[in-house]
Amino acid sequence: MILFSVFSSIALVSSVMVIRAKNPVHSVLFFILVFFNTSDLLILLGLDFFAMIFLVVYIGAIAILFLFIVMMLNIKIAKIHENVLRYLPVGGIIGVIFLLEIFFIVDNDYIPILPMKLSTTYLTYTVYAEKIQNWTNLETLAMIGAIVLTMHKTTQVKRQDVFRLLRMFRKTQE
């Protein structure tokens, strides 16, 4: 119980600090802290695999992506004109909607009727195999999309044409 309160309170405070920090790099660091505490909450729930996957995927990949975006944007800290109340109406409405969504989940039963063998891994690769297929298609699409968007035409790498070199070498032998 103590651990749950500690982790959840640090997660909440860090998530507030994400939007309130002046330095955007500090925001990303608090973001990482949120994921650390969420991972600890997952350990408390007994889902240790998902906790480690959170650490690896969320912190190790997604937070790094955010960090790269912050590095790319080149924000000068002194020039940010901070007006907190400007986004209050729309942001407040969206925040209240998110809060109300929690009440849909709390006392309702959304878990589907599972087949006989209840292991998650068994289900993932046999019963729900088509869903994983959707994910692989999406990932390949994401790869191709990322390459199409970001490829320079100017990345010329000097390569050796091995067959040409062999032919030239053979000519020197004559």
Add this chain to the structure above:
Amino acid sequence: MEFAPICVYLVISLLLSLILIGVSFLFASSSNSAYPEKLSAYECGFDPFDDARSRFDIRFYLVSILFIIFDLEVTFSFPWAVSLNKIGLFGFWSMIVFLLILTIGFLYEWKKGALDWE
């Protein structure tokens, strides 16, 4: 609980990093360091013309996205490898199909030159 070694590891690494930072704070003389003239950028005596940062290379972002994709592939491979006896032949071949589709994407990016850094 079985997470005690992880806790010990975390405490030791936290202690080590705190010591490394704290010792330099403690033993640096504050009279010689950090006055504004010393901290400003040096451009052969002139005032700085422009920001010293160069443009962020977009290839870092591409590397990061590719890392996410193959990291998720590894994430899916972990439970598959653990439960291979239960999912049988169908489960095995379904995962091979997933790996094949990702390999097609990998081949595309290899041939396109997304992995090249000059």
